[in-house]
Amino acid sequence: MGKIYTTIESGRSSPLNWGELWQYRELFWLLAWRNIIVRYKQTVIGIVWALARPLTAMAAFSVIFHRIAKLSGVPGVPYPMLVFSGVLIWQFFSGMVSSGCESLVGNRGLVTKVYFPRVIIPVSGIVVCAVDFLLALAVFAGAWLVCCREVWSWRVLLFPLTLLPLLLCALGLVFFLSSLNVRYRDFRHVVPFLLQLGWFVSPVGFVGSAVPGTWRVWAQLNPLYGIIGAARWTLFGVPLEWSAVWIALVESLLCLAVGFMVFRRQEKEFSDYI
Amino acid sequence: MKTVIKIEKLGKRYELSGAPVARTFREALGNWITWRSRRSESFWALRNFSLNVHRGDRIGVIGGNGSGKSTLLKILSRITPATEGRVKLLGRVSSMLEVGTGFHPELSGRENVFLNGAVLGMSRAEIRARFDEIVAFSGVDKFIDMPVKRYSSGMYVRLAFAVAAHLNSELLLLDEVLAVGDAQFQARCLDKMHSITSDEGRTIIFVSHNMTAVRSLCNRAVVLSHGERIGDDDDVENCVNLYLSEHQPGGERLLEWRRSTGDFRHTCFTPVALEIHSADGSPVPEPASTSGAYRVDFTFEVKRPHPDLRFDFLVSADEVPLFSASPWEIPEADYQVRPGENHVTWFIPGDLLNARNYRISLRASASGAGGFRMPRDRMPELRLPIALCDYRLIRSAATDRRLLHPKLRWELD
Numbered sequence: 001m002g003k004i005y006t007t008i009e010s011g012r013s014s015p016l017n018w019g020e021l022w023q024y025r026e027l028f029w030l031l032a033w034r035n036i037i038v039r040y041k042q043t044v045i046g047i048v049w050a051l052a053r054p055l056t057a058m059a060a061f062s063v064i065f066h067r068i069a070k071l072s073g074v075p076g077v078p079y080p081m082l083v084f085s086g087v088l089i090w091q092f093f094s095g096m097v098s099s100g101c102e103s104l105v106g107n108r109g110l111v112t113k114v115y116f117p118r119v120i121i122p123v124s125g126i127v128v129c130a131v132d133f134l135l136a137l138a139v140f141a142g143a144w145l146v147c148c149r150e151v152w153s154w155r156v157l158l159f160p161l162t163l164l165p166l167l168l169c170a171l172g173l174v175f176f177l178s179s180l181n182v183r184y185r186d187f188r189h190v191v192p193f194l195l196q197l198g199w200f201v202s203p204v205g206f207v208g209s210a211v212p213g214t215w216r217v218w219a220q221l222n223p224l225y226g227i228i229g230a231a232r233w234t235l236f237g238v239p240l241e242w243s244a245v246w247i248a249l250v251e252s253l254l255c256l257a258v259g260f261m262v263f264r265r266q267e268k269e270f271s272d273y274i
Numbered sequence: 275m276k277t278v279i280k281i282e283k284l285g286k287r288y289e290l291s292g293a294p295v296a297r298t299f300r301e302a303l304g305n306w307i308t309w310r311s312r313r314s315e316s317f318w319a320l321r322n323f324s325l326n327v328h329r330g331d332r333i334g335v336i337g338g339n340g341s342g343k344s345t346l347l348k349i350l351s352r353i354t355p356a357t358e359g360r361v362k363l364l365g366r367v368s369s370m371l372e373v374g375t376g377f378h379p380e381l382s383g384r385e386n387v388f389l390n391g392a393v394l395g396m397s398r399a400e401i402r403a404r405f406d407e408i409v410a411f412s413g414v415d416k417f418i419d420m421p422v423k424r425y426s427s428g429m430y431v432r433l434a435f436a437v438a439a440h441l442n443s444e445l446l447l448l449d450e451v452l453a454v455g456d457a458q459f460q461a462r463c464l465d466k467m468h469s470i471t472s473d474e475g476r477t478i479i480f481v482s483h484n485m486t487a488v489r490s491l492c493n494r495a496v497v498l499s500h501g502e503r504i505g506d507d508d509d510v511e512n513c514v515n516l517y518l519s520e521h522q523p524g525g526e527r528l529l530e531w532r533r534s535t536g537d538f539r540h541t542c543f544t545p546v547a548l549e550i551h552s553a554d555g556s557p558v559p560e561p562a563s564t565s566g567a568y569r570v571d572f573t574f575e576v577k578r579p580h581p582d583l584r585f586d587f588l589v590s591a592d593e594v595p596l597f598s599a600s601p602w603e604i605p606e607a608d609y610q611v612r613p614g615e616n617h618v619t620w621f622i623p624g625d626l627l628n629a630r631n632y633r634i635s636l637r638a639s640a641s642g643a644g645g646f647r648m649p650r651d652r653m654p655e656l657r658l659p660i661a662l663c664d665y666r667l668i669r670s671a672a673t674d675r676r677l678l679h680p681k682l683r684w685e686l687d
Contacts, residue, residue, distance in 0.1 A: 004366050005362070006361075008355075008362075030398075034389055037381060112353065113375040114369060114394065115369065183299075184299035186299050
């Protein structure tokens with residue numbers, strides 16, 4: 001057994017210890033695995049949920065935006081499939097943010113009683129959302145293979161790449177919100193409200209080109225605009241708006257940097273405030 | 275002796291929650307606008323604490339509630355940051371501030387062993403290697419694949435302790451975890467902890483209220499009071515005594531009652547004095563112990579004896595009547611009161627009472643013509659808190675609800 005030295009010093013925040021993070025990788029996987037097990041314990045219900053939510057949202061949004069609001073889609077692509085792709089990404093994102101935001105407070109027992117790099121908690125919460133996402137993605141992929149033959153192309157290989165800024169952005173928000181939620185509990189009321197808003201502000205039920213010109217500049221400031229747009233480009237060949245993609249990339253990186261900084265600054269004192 | 279933990283002038287300051295420290299963002303915003311946060315108050319939960327711990331030491335940290343014991347453990351286990359000072363630790367540290375941290379009710383016993391082990395810092399390979407040992411120690415083997423939400427609380431605690439007992443880190447920080455489980459299991463925990471430290475050369479810091487556990491487990495001790503270390507001796511016996519003398523026993527002491535104006539009086543019965551001493555007549559020691567024997571002296575005045583006068587002393591704890599003592603209960607004594615001052619004395623044997631707060635109250639009445647009944651609220655009474663248990667504790671003091679603890683005669687073969 002190697003000799004381990006630890007020094008605890010007051011008033012100094014220690015630099016991020018990657019070696020220690022590596023040491024605790026098993027705890028990370030176990031926590032992630034616990035979250036998954038607990039979520040899917042009643043297996044049928046768990047899986048049904050993971051599929052029912054995107055499918056109902058898809059149906060509702062298709063009716064509202066296509067049938068009622070008469071928004072037009074893309075030639076060769078059934079409108080519900082457009083919506084499905086948006087719902088898929090948006091639900092992944094909002095799932096990560098909402099569960100991540102509560103993750104520290106929800107694991108108060110761990111935070112106040114044992115030491116480990118706190119980063120593990122919010123990140124392990126995200127893994128469950130990834131499982132939900134993959135389940136829904138499998139259904140989507142089946143539908144895509146069947147209904148979207150006309151728009152198949154090599155671009156679909158880039159689809160996973162579009163998820164990268166999504167993850168970075170969600171991770172940044174999760175770091176930021178979960179640590180603020182420890183200090184200020186009213187964040188738990190703000191977050192669902194903002195996510196609710198996001199359903200309609202982000203191009204989930206419509207395509208980016210449906211936004212009138214003057215509004216589009218503002219709509220592009222939402223990183224989800226660029227991300228969903230890029231994903232639809234890979235899946236359906238919807239014309240890509242590069243400006244929106246760049247905005248999404250820069251914002252995601254910024255979000256991650258700021259979120260992580262805030263988290264690291266608060267991390268040491270979580271157990272005093274939680 | 276090799277120093278494995280070196281603590282230098284450690285201190286922790288908390289912002290007082292009564293002060294305007296914002297709990298919500300709205301409040302924080304309000305404070306920020308009005309500059310109110312400048313006024314926040316604080317207190318030191320731990321201050322100026324220094325200690326060198328050698329390899330194989332079993333240090334008992336004793337102190338009352340809020341003395342800083344838990345804060346010390348939390349700093350050492352890096353759960354909370356120190357405000358001042360520094361600590362150097364050599365070796366892998368595991369802390370157990372609670373039994374079953376990270377246990378999830380939905381998961382099975384097996385799954386929880388792995389999860390809890392990882393939470394306490396064991397690797398999966400280590401847990402797998404010791405899994406059978408852990409299960410055997412906990413004694414829940416038949417239920418290991420059942421969700422722990424269906425466990426009895428005893429099973430739950432046993433499994434959780436079993437995981438912790440098989441940690442193989444060099445430094446163990448324990449916070450009163452012995453206050454769990456049934457008597458038999460506690461004895462096993464103590465044995466296990468003995469063997470962990472003595473056989474395997476590990477170091478333990480053990481925080482407890484339980485003097486018996488500290489005595490039997492530790493080879494050195496420190497006493498904390500209001501966040502500071504008191505006394506500079508680290509001998510366990512001296513520390514336990516220092517703690518007991520510092521620490522006010524839970525109950526109020528009232529060892530003497532004397533009549534004053536307004537107290538109950540009647541021509542056939544007027545209580546004058548009621549007091550309690552040790553059986554040999556010396557004052558009741560502070561703290562009083564369960565092995566002590568006591569005498570209760572009662573003086574009363576009678577102007578005109580009443581044939582039906584009866585009085586007795588009711589001994590109760592936690593408002594539960596336990597037993598009473600009356601001179602008329604002894605047939606051979608044929609007790610008669612005389613006009614003038616009367617004295618009676620009765621004795622409480624040693625090894626009868628438990629470590630609790632006792633109340634001894636006088637009840638008196640005389641039925642028939644010229645009689646009386648002393649009202650409840652005017653009964654003279656004594657209070658005798660007993661803080662020290664002298665019997666071997668096989669059950670945690672915190673969960674002990676027995677009002678009496680008589681020493682019984684046993685025949686064991």
